[in-house]
Amino acid sequence: MSDNNKLKIGIYELTGCAGDALLILDCEMELLDIFNAVDIQSFLMAKSDNIDGDLDVALVEGSVSTEREIEELKDIRKRSSIVVAFGLCATVGGIQARFSEEEWTQNLKEVYGDTEMTHTKAVHSKPIDAYINVDFYLPGCPVGKDQFLNFFTRVVQGAPPESYPVPVCVTCKYNENDCLLNKGIPCLGPLTADGCGSVCPNHDVPCYGCWGPAEGANLTSEYHLLQEKGFDIEAIKKRMSNYSGSKFQEFFEQFKNKESK
Amino acid sequence: MKIVKMKRENLSSFLEAISREAELWAPVKKGVDTHAFQVVKDFSEIDLNYTRTILPPRKILVPSRFNMFQATKTEYTPDFSHVSNKIIFGIHPCDISGLLTMDKFYSYAIEDPYYLESRKKAMILGHSCWPDEHCLCKSTNTHIVEEGYDLFFTDLKDFYLVWIGSTQGDDLIRLVPDLFEGEIADQDIQRFMQWREDRDKAYSSEINFVAMADLMELRYNDPVWAKLGEACLACGSCTNVCPTCNCYNVEDRPVLGAEHSNISRCWDACTLENYSGVAGGENFREKRADRLKLWYTHKLQAYISKYGKPACVGCGRCIATCPVDINIKTVSDSLDGANPDAFWNRLSQEVTK
Amino acid sequence: MNGTQKATKSDNPFLPEPARIVRTYPLTEDVNFFQIRIADMEKALGFSYQTGQFAMMTVLGAGEAPFSISSTPSRPGLLEFCIRKAGTVTNALFNLKENDLVGLRGPYGTGFPVDKMQGKDIIIVMGGLGAAPLRSVLLYCLDNRDQFGRVILLHGAKRPAEMLFLEEQLELKGRDDLECHLTVDSDDTGQWTEGTGVVTTLFPKLEGIDPENTFGLVCGPPIMYKFVLQEFLKLDIPKDQILMTLERRMKCGVGKCGHCAIDYIYTCLDGPVFSYWDVIHMRELI
Numbered sequence: 001m002s003d004n005n006k007l008k009i010g011i012y013e014l015t016g017c018a019g020d021a022l023l024i025l026d027c028e029m030e031l032l033d034i035f036n037a038v039d040i041q042s043f044l045m046a047k048s049d050n051i052d053g054d055l056d057v058a059l060v061e062g063s064v065s066t067e068r069e070i071e072e073l074k075d076i077r078k079r080s081s082i083v084v085a086f087g088l089c090a091t092v093g094g095i096q097a098r099f100s101e102e103e104w105t106q107n108l109k110e111v112y113g114d115t116e117m118t119h120t121k122a123v124h125s126k127p128i129d130a131y132i133n134v135d136f137y138l139p140g141c142p143v144g145k146d147q148f149l150n151f152f153t154r155v156v157q158g159a160p161p162e163s164y165p166v167p168v169c170v171t172c173k174y175n176e177n178d179c180l181l182n183k184g185i186p187c188l189g190p191l192t193a194d195g196c197g198s199v200c201p202n203h204d205v206p207c208y209g210c211w212g213p214a215e216g217a218n219l220t221s222e223y224h225l226l227q228e229k230g231f232d233i234e235a236i237k238k239r240m241s242n243y244s245g246s247k248f249q250e251f252f253e254q255f256k257n258k259e260s261k
Numbered sequence: 262m263k264i265v266k267m268k269r270e271n272l273s274s275f276l277e278a279i280s281r282e283a284e285l286w287a288p289v290k291k292g293v294d295t296h297a298f299q300v301v302k303d304f305s306e307i308d309l310n311y312t313r314t315i316l317p318p319r320k321i322l323v324p325s326r327f328n329m330f331q332a333t334k335t336e337y338t339p340d341f342s343h344v345s346n347k348i349i350f351g352i353h354p355c356d357i358s359g360l361l362t363m364d365k366f367y368s369y370a371i372e373d374p375y376y377l378e379s380r381k382k383a384m385i386l387g388h389s390c391w392p393d394e395h396c397l398c399k400s401t402n403t404h405i406v407e408e409g410y411d412l413f414f415t416d417l418k419d420f421y422l423v424w425i426g427s428t429q430g431d432d433l434i435r436l437v438p439d440l441f442e443g444e445i446a447d448q449d450i451q452r453f454m455q456w457r458e459d460r461d462k463a464y465s466s467e468i469n470f471v472a473m474a475d476l477m478e479l480r481y482n483d484p485v486w487a488k489l490g491e492a493c494l495a496c497g498s499c500t501n502v503c504p505t506c507n508c509y510n511v512e513d514r515p516v517l518g519a520e521h522s523n524i525s526r527c528w529d530a531c532t533l534e535n536y537s538g539v540a541g542g543e544n545f546r547e548k549r550a551d552r553l554k555l556w557y558t559h560k561l562q563a564y565i566s567k568y569g570k571p572a573c574v575g576c577g578r579c580i581a582t583c584p585v586d587i588n589i590k591t592v593s594d595s596l597d598g599a600n601p602d603a604f605w606n607r608l609s610q611e612v613t614k
Numbered sequence: 615m616n617g618t619q620k621a622t623k624s625d626n627p628f629l630p631e632p633a634r635i636v637r638t639y640p641l642t643e644d645v646n647f648f649q650i651r652i653a654d655m656e657k658a659l660g661f662s663y664q665t666g667q668f669a670m671m672t673v674l675g676a677g678e679a680p681f682s683i684s685s686t687p688s689r690p691g692l693l694e695f696c697i698r699k700a701g702t703v704t705n706a707l708f709n710l711k712e713n714d715l716v717g718l719r720g721p722y723g724t725g726f727p728v729d730k731m732q733g734k735d736i737i738i739v740m741g742g743l744g745a746a747p748l749r750s751v752l753l754y755c756l757d758n759r760d761q762f763g764r765v766i767l768l769h770g771a772k773r774p775a776e777m778l779f780l781e782e783q784l785e786l787k788g789r790d791d792l793e794c795h796l797t798v799d800s801d802d803t804g805q806w807t808e809g810t811g812v813v814t815t816l817f818p819k820l821e822g823i824d825p826e827n828t829f830g831l832v833c834g835p836p837i838m839y840k841f842v843l844q845e846f847l848k849l850d851i852p853k854d855q856i857l858m859t860l861e862r863r864m865k866c867g868v869g870k871c872g873h874c875a876i877d878y879i880y881t882c883l884d885g886p887v888f889s890y891w892d893v894i895h896m897r898e899l900i
Contacts, residue, residue, distance in 0.1 A: 033518035153515040157522075157675030159706045164510060164535055169496035173582075174325040174528070176315040178292035179498070181584040190494035190584070204292075216534030218549070221492045221585055224608050329628055334674050334715040335653075337629045370883050371627050371868040481897060508872030511865045513677040522675055529865075531872060537863060545862065555875060563878030 007056040007156060010042040011086075012076055014062030014069045015125060016094060019142035020087035021045045021061055027145055037156045054079050057155055059086040059138075060128055063093045063245070068120035070131055077132040082160070084151075085127065085134045088141040092212040093245030096125040100249060127245060136160060141210040141243065144195045165193055167214035168207050172198035180206050184229050186239055191217040209243040219251045262407075263425045266449060269418070271440040273304050276350065278437045280304075283346035283384065286321055288314055298349065309351055309416070312393045313576055317504035318349055318356050319363055322379040325501075326527040329375060329511070333521045340523075344378045348433075350386040355396075355576040357387050357410055358403035359504025365568050366507055375526070384429055387413035392464050395577030397590065399461065400468040403574045417452050468593055470561070470571055476596045477562045481554070485595045490550025491612060492585040492605035497530030499588065500556065502578040505564075506530070531555050557592055627868050630672045630717030631657055633693075635710055641696055641778050645743065646708060647684075648695045652718060663687050664725030665751040666859055666887040670867045671695070672717030676706035680864040682747035682886070683721065688757035693718070696746045696778055722867040723886045726751045726857060731829050734855075735763040737820070739842050741770045741813050741834030745778040747859045747886070748833050759791055763827065766793040766820065770813025770834070774798050774806050795819055813838065817845045825850035833859045843890060856890035 013021055025046060027034060038057075042050040058080035064070055077083055085091045099107060104124045112122075128134060138151055154161045168189040172179075175198050180187035187206035189198070193214045200207050219240070226236045241248050267275065276285065284300055287307045291297040296311040298318050327343040352360075360380070367376040387410040398404040406413070411430030415422045423441065425431050434441055500506045510529040515522045529536060532552050537545040546552045564572035579588040586603035594601045637649040650671075652658035663669075663683060672678040679701070685694035699708050710716065728751070736755055740748040755765045767786070771777035777798065787794045795816045797809035809816060813834070830846040832839060839858060846856045862874035862881045874881035877896045884892075 030517055037517065149517060150514060153517045154513075154675065156517070157515045158709065159513075159673070159676035159702060161702075164512075166530075166533055166535075167494075167496050169494070169498050170501065170530065170533070173316065173498050173501040176291055176295070176297040178295040178315070179582060179584060182582075190496040214534075216495050216549075218492075218494050220612065221494055221608060224611055225585060225604060228604065228607070332630075332672070332674055332717065335632050337632075337717065339626055339629060367870065369869065371870075372625075373868070373870050374626050375628075507870065509865065510871070510873075511678060513672075513675060515675045524678075529872070531875070536873065555877075558877055559875065563875075566878055 004039060006037065006039040008041050008054065009038045010052070010055045010058045010076070010080065011040070011045075012042065012058060012060045012072070013044065014060065014073065014090070014128070015065040015096060016062030016087065016089040018045060018061065020059075020090075020140070023142045023145060023148060027149065030149060034152065037152075052079070055081070057082045057084065059084045060090050061086045063089040063097050063125045064123070064128055064131055065096060065125040066120040066122055070123070073128055073131055082135045082155070083128075083132060084136045084138060085129065086138050087143050088139050088210065088212050088243060088245070090128045091137045091139040091245075092243075092247045093125055093127040093130075094141075095243065095245075097127065097245040098241045098243075098249070099124075100253075130246075136163070139193050139212040140195050141212075144197070147195045165215045167217070168192045168194045168196065168198050168201070168211070170194055171196075172201045172207075174198075175202055177201045177204075180204070181225070186226050186229070186231055186236070188222075188240065190214070191219065191222055191240065192243075208239065211243075213244050213247045219248060263431075264445065265423050265425065265434065266442045266445050267414075267421045267423050267440055268442075269420055272421070275437060275440050276304050276307075279348055279350075279433050282433070282436070283348045285348050285350060286318075287350045291315065298351075307351065309388060311351075312390065312396070313353070313355075313578055313581065315578075315582075316502060317359055317576065317578065318352055319359065319504060321347060321349055322360075322363075322383060323376050323509075323528075326525055327375075328523045329526050330524050331521050332513070332524055341375070341378060343375075344382055347383045348386060349383055351388045352385055352410070353388060353390040353576075354406040355398045355401075355403050355574045356504055357385060357406045358398075358401075358574040359576065360385065361406075361409045362505045362564070362568070362572055362574065363507065364409075366505075369567070384412075384433070385410040386430075386433075387424075389413075389415040389460075391460060393577070394465050395580040395590075396464060397466055397468045397573075397575035397577060397580075399464045399575070400466075400470065401571070401573055401575035404460075404464075415453065415456070417449070417456055420449070422449070422453055466577075466590065468573075468575070468590055469597055470573070470593065473571065473593055473596070474562045474565045476593075477558060480596050483596070485592075486550045486554055488609040489553050489587050489592065489605055490548055492608045493532065493549040493553055493587055494585060495532055495534055495549050495552070496584075497533045498582045498584075499579040500530035500532050501528060502582050503560075504574055504576055504578070505560070505572040508536075531559075553587065553592075560589065561593070627719070628866065630670070630678075630719045632715050633658075633671075633718040635712055635714050635716065636692065637712055638710070642776050644699045645778060646697055646699070648697060648707070650693045650695065650716065650718065651691065652693075653715070658691055661693070661721070662690070663721035665728060665754045666725035666747050667721040667723050668747075668867070668882075668886060669693065669695075669718055669720030669722065670864070671703070671707070672719075673703055673706040673710065674715075674717070677703045678717070678865075679703040680722075680867055680882070682750070682859070682861075684746050684749045686750050686753035686757055688754055696743070696749070698743055720867065723882055724884065726831070726887050728754065732761050733763060735766070735824065735828040737766045737768065737823075737828060737830045737846075737851075739768045739770075739813060739830070739832045739834070739838075741838045742772075742776075743778070744833030744835070744838070744859075745769065746833075748831060749779060751831060756786075756789075756792065764793065765791065767795065768813055768816040769794075769796050770798070770816070770838070772799045774801060774803050793820075812841070814841045814845050817849075820849075823849050823851075826852065828855065830856045831858070832856070846890075853891040853894060854889045857887055858890065858893075859886045860888060860893075861886065 188209040189207040192209045193211040287301045288296045289306045296314045328340040331338045367373040411427045413424040508529045560572045591601040591603040632653045830851045832842045864874045865871035869883040
């Protein structure tokens, strides 16, 4: 706590599009309340007099993809009582983490060739919990406004949210959409964490998973279901792994082993 | 029960008259071929030619999320803003049966005012229907209802026969008595009899609930549950669309910049991963198969022992909804010894290959 | 037109009463004792409950959770709870201080059938947090000592530091109308003068049990039920005289939210106290 008895908060961006940090500034109606409720010590996007001292809560956006980011992240952990993985990239690694170590090495070589990196060294992109303990996860690409405000107000009250993750299908049914999967459209609703309000299916667009994997997602079943509906393995894999970062890799590795048997 | 006759062309005048009394809810087209109950201002939106809405009408009485009360440290102020006078027009017999089941459930032991207040202020205007391939209400004996409505409209093409089920229903008729005829001619009765016979013949699906509670018990460890668990997407859809599901969660939502919280209640589903978790991280039903067992135990066993009949009203929503074919039909068929053609059955063969 | 004010406090079972933390102190490393009084004095005295029942407690901003009542109805006015720091609500509760306000509603559930237990011998077996609901019935029996036959307490904990109400029970050992046996799995203090070993090792100490005339009560960690039930059965105590209390996630306490369902029963309405006969066929039980 700072002198004025307000929680000290830091907002940090690693590798990502900064969309989650931007979302905070996009809470226009609530912005004054947010800034009144807490003491924002560090928020590169919003202010210039940033202090990197001890924090009550650090919101960390983006995946870890350089050695310097590993150091920065570990430093944030050391200084903060609560660390929140803020947004999809921090939670599961994002699009940049969907490649296996092997593929990543190949990609790096293809793009940068033999260029010597002097500033810092690139590493295989990973979610932040690959390096530090994370207290809370707020997935989303970007994080939803309601989701953030709910989380934020709870934390300000001193009681972290009791997370109750559900898949997109739950909200999609509340919105009384016709099930796209049943129509043969490759929707990832059952595999994807809710928080978006089923915005895509609301417009007859299949869910493509941008909130990352839902807890307990049944990959095997959906994978076979899509196969039965006539989609080929590569197309399914591409769709399912797009936003799942590093989380579905293991699943597809298993398949590789099975197929090669 | 009194029955009167109304010419088809009088329907919109009748709706016009009653919609001045309370908020009118009716089925409207939602997707290409799906429907939903919505508040109707423009009567041309109403589509009575529907089989089932995506969500059952319980959503009108207990919304998927509403505030139960506002809390400060010293005061708890109830919030009943979801309760208002409503007329729900166009409900089918299965859904009326669903509400009757909910009535029993929410009044059992300790009354739930959030449902019951809402229910008291809602008038139920039922409407006849025609079955499709998923309708099981004849098997569940909920294809005809004799209670649970204020008025019930049976559509006989150029006229309706209207059952008056309550004094409140009678009051609605009295708003515009000229639209109704007390005399029902013999040929009208013939038409009704014929309609009933044709409709009974139109059912193409059936389900056998005889001894289902015993079969649930006897087949508790049947391998079919593992197959179902393997395929279940744990998406909660079967639960959310079921007219007799009631589970909910409660959240304390502090209001930013204020000293109070909104205590909000939202639907929950026992088929979801986190449903049976307790403080400290333990989960009593981590396995999807165990959660499905709970759902079916409740539908087919628990309700029978508590209220004398199964909780299924045969609306067919779980059949129309579940992408992997886990539904009341395939599950009870397989408990009954059949080997249904369903994705979950094919998947288990695929996976064990 | 709107029914906004229709259901008022008196007929709304979901509305808590503001209540004050009168006293709180740690019992063990992660379990605190709470004495709570409903702020409205009349309602505080009117809060009548049975042993084994539970209450729902709210911490503003954190949420609501069910807790067994550890005090006895024979001492009205103050409610006592012993609570382990385990989740969001309990974490917030542990941050509160004496005189702070919480919300309270209840009592809920089916308690111990003390009427049926009258005149009978009572064996109470507690382990871990199982002491929370069983302390209520223990104190009730002692407060109404002439209504019961023998009263026997068997209490097991992992280590001396983890035994709930240790001082209180050591004091009770002095009574000649209570047979009190305490044990720990292992003594890491070197000061422990009571038994060592799991709680079932205390059963051989029981002599002259008249099973038809005995009620066996058990509450503790899941593993304990299995072994203690076997001991009760070995003593030939009838299945409907073996009583246990169960714990599940609950969001309402009144049979509506569905979370505490086990097979076809609701823990909050049909329990939390069950006889072994009630639940013998339940697969999801322990």
